[in-house]
Amino acid sequence: MSGLILPYKGVLPTIDASVYIAPTASVIGDVVIGPDTSIWFGCTVRGDVNEIRIGARTNIQDGTVIHVAAAGQGTYIGDDISVGHMALLHACTIDSGCFIGMKACIMDGAHVESGAMVAAGALVTPGKRVRTGELWAGSPARPIRNLTKKDLDFFPLNVRNYVALAAAYRGA
Template sequence: MSFDPKNLPAPVIMPWHGKWPKIHPTAFIAPGAVVIGDVEIGPEAGIWFGVVIRGDVHEIKIGARTNVQDATVVHATQFRAGTYIGDDVTIGHGAVLHACVLKDRCFVGMGATILDEATVETDAMVAAGALLAPNKVVPTGELWAGNPAKKLRDMRPAEIENIAGSATRYVGFAKEYLDLLKG
């Protein structure tokens, strides 16, 4: 059986109230992803299958080399708070990010939820399935887990190094998919 990229659904990229998403040409937007409105996506970022990024009520900014994995939802809070995601961030499958700040080189585990005006600082991690309540801050070098999330422990140096490694690996995956889709 041969593969024809023309048989895949295109990503949905659409404006909202006259604002179109700004997507760097080196970013990978997977087939079936949805990006709406006041959204900026940086160089070599990866927006994977089934992701919804809805910049209809406030802005959303996603930095360079950040990967937003399958089935993640990114939204904001009208008139109050956008969502700001830094460079080299890994966001696991099925996460929900709502009006929050993820600083450079942080990690959000699969199925985690980060709520309004919460912050995950550089080199910090929110575990899979955790719920980070509004206005909470995960400090640099800490791993938070649970519902509601709280500090589980300090991160090990190898875990912090793996955050940057994850971003690098996903840039490579995105390039492979871009090549595949070119046919």
Template sequence: MPEIAHIAHWPYGTVFSLDGVTPQIAADAFIAPTAAIIGDVVIGAETGIWFHCLVRGDMGIIRIGARTNIQDGTVVHIDSGGLDTFIGDDVTVGHNAVIHACTLKNRAFVGIGATVLDGAVIEAGGMLGAGGLLTPGKVIGANELWTGSPAKLRRVMDEEERRRFDRNAVVYRDLAKRFRAGLKVVV
């Protein structure tokens, strides 16, 4: 992990220490001004946590990898029974998603308004479509596309199809750089 920005000098978002545990945020990450990061959270390089997101590591740990984007209005939390949340590298989490006590491996994709619940796993390159509900303990395999509520397997994507979705992580990585460098409060 790259150098961690010291909390006192963090220019964005609201970052809270809880019970003496302070979030660790890569110096080149972007945390939107209205996002809240609390407790035992680690956020990797070039990751973007967008407007009105809540990342709450109050009863366990949350780890978010590099070049990941957690889009506007998303809630990331853990389970009071000991299930933590792990989000890998190059992951896309769409607007208004709920990520709760689960694992999203590298290149996972969670669509707008989708929910991933306790103990569920999205393997590398797996996708949960917009509005989907991945119920506790379910596993989306590598490159599988699941949709619906509750979510069910629709098909396995070939590499070409899946690569088209990888563009989203690159776009959001670049957007995070732009916002980090150019976002200014005007009122």
């Protein structure tokens, strides 16, 4: 583990020993991160005014910001998820086994179901639900097509690649 790990109001993040946190990433406050997850360079995971939960084998790629709402919900990110570079996840729920593209923005109360994909650059507005098997794109995002077998087969492959990459960075 590396990075900047800070308490907020006496609450220190709970991070599994197998997690890789890049030296320039920051994890603050009421954050729990599960096994074999990776938080890459330049990420901010700020659980100050509410909680953030990140499951196992999830990769949070470079420059991503994860935050919460004081008067709403925390941010909940499941297992086996790839979150692309520079994404913004704010007070939303991301179920296990989905894919979030680079520079996607998922706003308060939005929910991405397992087996769904949010395209690069998409803006998922507050309260929207991205259903299993759908690809959402655009700003504001909307469903544009059903996912193919090729799309769905890529999700776990990318997760495995990032688990291996994080292990290499840890020197394991």
